[in-house]
Amino acid sequence: MKNTQNAGIQFTDTNTQSSRWAAWLALSLLGLGTTKAAVTIADQGRTKYHIVVPVGAIPSERYAAEELQRYLEKISGAKLAIVSDTEKTESREILLGDNAHLAKLRTEVDFTKLGPDGFVLRVDGSRLIIAGGRPRGTLNGVYTLLEEKFGARWFTPELEAVPKLERVRLPKLNETIVPVLENRDVFWRQFMRNADFAARHRVNGQHYSLTPKHGGAFTVYHPFVHSFDGLVPPELCKEHPEYLPFINGQRKSGYVQRCLSNPDVLRISIERVRQWIKEHPQANIISVSQNDTFNNCQCEQCKATDDAEGSPAGSLLKFVNAVAGAIEKDHPNVRIDTLAYQYTRKAPKTIRPRRNVIVRLCSIECCFAHPLETCAAKENQRFRDDIVAWGAVAPLLYVWDYTTDFGHYQQPFPNFDALQSNVRFFVKHGVKSLFEQGNYSGGGGGEMEPLRAYVLAKLLWNPETDVQKHINEFVNAYYGKAAPKILAYLDSIHRPVREQAKHIHIFDKPASAYLSEDVMNAGERILDEAEQMAENDDVRFRVQVARLPVWYVKIASNRVTGDARTELLKRFVAIASKAGVSNISEGKSLDEWGKKLIVQ
Numbered sequence: 001m002k003n004t005q006n007a008g009i010q011f012t013d014t015n016t017q018s019s020r021w022a023a024w025l026a027l028s029l030l031g032l033g034t035t036k037a038a039v040t041i042a043d044q045g046r047t048k049y050h051i052v053v054p055v056g057a058i059p060s061e062r063y064a065a066e067e068l069q070r071y072l073e074k075i076s077g078a079k080l081a082i083v084s085d086t087e088k089t090e091s092r093e094i095l096l097g098d099n100a101h102l103a104k105l106r107t108e109v110d111f112t113k114l115g116p117d118g119f120v121l122r123v124d125g126s127r128l129i130i131a132g133g134r135p136r137g138t139l140n141g142v143y144t145l146l147e148e149k150f151g152a153r154w155f156t157p158e159l160e161a162v163p164k165l166e167r168v169r170l171p172k173l174n175e176t177i178v179p180v181l182e183n184r185d186v187f188w189r190q191f192m193r194n195a196d197f198a199a200r201h202r203v204n205g206q207h208y209s210l211t212p213k214h215g216g217a218f219t220v221y222h223p224f225v226h227s228f229d230g231l232v233p234p235e236l237c238k239e240h241p242e243y244l245p246f247i248n249g250q251r252k253s254g255y256v257q258r259c260l261s262n263p264d265v266l267r268i269s270i271e272r273v274r275q276w277i278k279e280h281p282q283a284n285i286i287s288v289s290q291n292d293t294f295n296n297c298q299c300e301q302c303k304a305t306d307d308a309e310g311s312p313a314g315s316l317l318k319f320v321n322a323v324a325g326a327i328e329k330d331h332p333n334v335r336i337d338t339l340a341y342q343y344t345r346k347a348p349k350t351i352r353p354r355r356n357v358i359v360r361l362c363s364i365e366c367c368f369a370h371p372l373e374t375c376a377a378k379e380n381q382r383f384r385d386d387i388v389a390w391g392a393v394a395p396l397l398y399v400w401d402y403t404t405d406f407g408h409y410q411q412p413f414p415n416f417d418a419l420q421s422n423v424r425f426f427v428k429h430g431v432k433s434l435f436e437q438g439n440y441s442g443g444g445g446g447e448m449e450p451l452r453a454y455v456l457a458k459l460l461w462n463p464e465t466d467v468q469k470h471i472n473e474f475v476n477a478y479y480g481k482a483a484p485k486i487l488a489y490l491d492s493i494h495r496p497v498r499e500q501a502k503h504i505h506i507f508d509k510p511a512s513a514y515l516s517e518d519v520m521n522a523g524e525r526i527l528d529e530a531e532q533m534a535e536n537d538d539v540r541f542r543v544q545v546a547r548l549p550v551w552y553v554k555i556a557s558n559r560v561t562g563d564a565r566t567e568l569l570k571r572f573v574a575i576a577s578k579a580g581v582s583n584i585s586e587g588k589s590l591d592e593w594g595k596k597l598i599v600q
């Protein structure tokens with residue numbers, strides 16, 4: 001499969017890696033220095049600038065000023081005062097948000113075009129303008145400036161890298177940045193455990209506990225997904241079996257869908273949605289989505305619609321549109337969300353989602369080793385057909401995507417080659433939101449979590465970002481002297497899926513061919529060397545955590561037996577526990593798994 005090989009990430013193993021990030025940073029800052037600087041914000045630890053916030057600033061704009069002050073001080077040694085725009089105008093100012101001092105200038109910012117997350121970065125005379133839409137634009141602008149213009153990096157909640165500069169200068173700037181994805185959701189614990197870190201990466205989903213100082217979240221769902229049992233409860237269906245799906249000649253109960261052509265099912269659902277909106281006034285998306293099973297209704301009426309539309313998405317979307325139509329007038333800012341998932345993934349022939357209906361398309365069946373757009377696996381070809389069809393008709397197409405092995409959170413999941421192509425592919429087909437599901441369990445810590453979460457956040461913010469650069473920077477900063485070996489290891493686990501075109505899926509077993517004994521043994525040898533190269537305890541521990549996957553495969557596929565197995569299992573559990581890992585898979589805790597195996 002040549003095409004995927006060419007699209008692969010270069011996990012380069014060279015001796016110069018450890019200094020690569022530093023070298024890149026020096027170069028880029030040198031670039032700033034040699035371009036004719038328009039403004040010098042600080043020089044030798046001194047500054048003539050202050051930060052001006054609007055008198056009516058919202059919490060996230062005030063926090064934007066504090067973050068800018070904090071990081072400019074780390075970078076330059078100079079602490080800029082924060083003042084209100086009721087103070088008199090000075091020539092050396094950093095103007096944040098929709099600011100009275102900005103209004104006095106000739107330069108204009110069209111806030112209506114920036115949305116809730118976009119911003120303008122502009123140098124006007126000796127002033128720097130960071131002006132964004134509410135509620136998150138200005139804060140996003142501050143982080144983009146710090147990261148892209150001054151070289152600050154937030155690798156993990158605990159590890160940041162901030163350059164120290166004698167002179168903080170900027171060339172003439174005039175950039176308007178509005179992220180192409182309105183909702184950016186990396187569903188990995190790494191971001192959920194620290195809201196400040198999530199905000200710095202400009203992810204804006206609902207699971208990060210983002211507060212008003214961060215500008216809150218873009219999406220606030222109620223309920224989050226699979227809501228049929230909540231809409232038309234099973235107890236009610238006991239009295240009214242006609243609400244249940246008709247399957248093989250009878251109404252089926254248990255964990256099933258509902259009869260969507262039944263007028264009472266619609267009436268009750270609309271009432272329930274109105275009630276949910278009342279009870280959850282902060283929710284801007286109400287989920288009217290199928291349960292996490294098949295069991296859809298095949299009564300005469302439901303079936304007639306599905307047959308005519310060529311997909312069970314027909315009766316579903318007809319129903320969801322009716323709910324959305326009923327509430328739209330009273331609640332114009334609330335969207336109704338449904339899934340295009342498993343049996344409803346294929347778009348209907350003629351029924352179109354209303355303008356207030358979100359369709360969340362799920363890639364659960366796909367191969368993730370190779371780009372969705374080019375992988376030859378049949379499941380990917382089918383997904384391509386579905387996204388093309390939905391993309392053409394859905395005004396609000398969201399995607400629920402998958403980035404780990406859910407049956408084995410610690411198992412190598414060699415998907416780095418495809419991440420960027422897939423994000424680009426989604427965007428090309430009109431997707432407005434990406435939900436990248438990973439290990440979201442309480443303790444997090446899945447295979448390569450810190451790197452994977454970091455790269456995903458970078459991609460969701462900017463699908464055209466330089467992934468290669470981010471991987472190199474991250475690995476060098478996080479793994480220190482062991483970095484070249486970590487890159488070599490990543491290369492070694494990606495090679496089988498590149499060279500032998502092996503496909504990977506989210507419930508693959510530890511005995512899968514791409515995790516062969518040879519591959520895992522080679523990986524372990526490299527990580528052995530990595531551990532020896534680690535320069536301190538922090539780095540050594542990070543390498544040990546990166547090693548858990550090769551041990552996991554060894555243990556879980558029974559390639560090690562007897563005392564050696566017990567010994568390895570104990571070491572595994574000790575390191576995983578120290579790393580805070582709570583779950584070994586979506587359904588099983590580390591404790592439960594470890595105990596069961598030790599007893600065996």
Ligand SMILES: [Zn+2]
Pocket residue numbers: 245246258259260261262297298299300301302303
């Ligand atoms: Zn029916």
Ligand SMILES: [Zn+2]
Pocket residue numbers: 367368369370375376377502503504
């Ligand atoms: Zn594939």
